[in-house]
Amino acid sequence: MTFSATTVLVLALIAAVIVAIGLWAYSTANRLDRLHVRSDQSWQALDAALGRRAVVARSVAMAIADPASDPALAGQAAQLSQLAARAERAGRADRETAENQLSGALSTIDITQLRPQMVAELADAEARVLIARRFHNDAVRDTLALRTRRPVRILHLGGTAPLPTYFEITERATPAASTGLSVDTIRTTARIVLFDEHDRTLLMRGNDPKTPDVSFWFTVGGGVEPGETLRTAAVRELYEETGHQADPESLRGPIWRRVAVFPFDGELIRSEELFFALRVRGYEPQATNLTAIERRSITGHQWCTTEDIVRLDSSGEVVYPYNLDELLPEAAAAASGIAHPEVRSIR
Template structure:
């Protein structure tokens, strides 16, 4: 049995088309699987952020239900506590409704009654919910955009995985506005995880000028000036705070991203912090050009091991970012391999 050249050509074209469809279907199914994993992970992150907000809401309820509170405040505290409990126990189908009720209850609280640190905790919790919700909805949008395409539906490339769903709750962009405190919603900070040859990290000890009795430790770094790049800001802050001059190309990263809300010098600051990693030979830090506020608030520095960081936390002097003792090995690996990994969020 022989085939004409035309027949062979047609069969070859059909085989090529089938092969191309197979390759497309395989790559699309893999991409869809990754999108489903992303939407699942983003939901878990949102769930954690909502759970933390419920914990903070309960602490706010306790604060406003003190012995000197009026009946109206006591009623609001009772409602807030009840909604926080309900939010923690709600099923996925009821979660939006309950979380929106909790958002409304939080909006009704006069946070001028709260301590500045508690205001910061509430603002931080709400900021994390806002960010996590947006990441989740972005993941859902991308997954649905691919899942709902006709070829994907015809070939059942989504398998039996359920369709992800959006999560919509009320947002308060400036949760501390009613207190009269200035909330800086656009501040970006560049920070440096500075490691020596023994993998010790350089930390600065400081305090809020308005609460000098409460000290904490933090990595080198600070705010990015207008028109300045993250890398340039990190190099500048490194010299200003330690006197060390570094080559911008020697920085690795950013490796981490942290959203922080905190009171400082009478203001409530919301900052997005991006962390670089850098290895240097150990040196004795001598500030190059501290600002007036930094001269009042930075009191010491120390090269710390992971055990040192744990000891500082246990002594009551918090180290930022949280869990830095566990993160140091990741920073050390980055500077050792000389790679710039994908930025990931930390606390």
């Protein structure tokens, strides 16, 4: 039995299409599996952050519970403690309602009546919930975007894993982390601790346009624009400042959170900075799309070893974040996938 050249060609094309579909289905199933893992891990992180907030809420309730001085405060404390306990016991279906009730109760607390240490603890707990919720919802969005595609549904590439769900929670209108200062700009910033294959870290050199003679060093990154996720903002800033294009999914973290209040170009800015870690092959940074203010304020860059950072600090040129030389091993381990640290506050 012989086949014509046309028949052979058609069979080859059919085989190629089948192989292509198989490879696509295999890679898509693997990607979905990673997205499901990411969603599960992000929910675990959010659950832990909510649990910590409930513990802090009970501490706040104990701090304000004083029926002798103010019976109204005692009632408020009792309600806060009750709502915290309810939030901890709530199942997944009722968790949003319980946590939103706790948020509402916390927003009524007059933080000026609390000790500064308690205000800081509450601010940190609320910030961790905000970060964890943001990353959980980002993971859910990415998973649903792929799971709901028609070919994925037809081929059942999502398996039997349940669809993840968003978690929405009310945020405090007046943050407990208020500094008491009148600031001109409040922003969220995404930063990357960038390593090359030799464990050197890329730092940018800059200055305040109002004080051009005073230089400082900082990691790559910048403000999150409306509609952007932290990861999207981080890779955009990386490309604009250095010319390197990275996949948002390749970022590890966030590993650190830093709240900074500083003057810049005549304004007082309050910035909440979230740091990711990323390892790449060394390259020569070349800015691609700096803003006018960045062109005036960014004056150079350097791939730095730990010893280089110590020397820069000793020379009087401050490196941000503080104690970066001591923090780098933690970031390097995260960038290499060796460790998965929980986001923590730094200076």
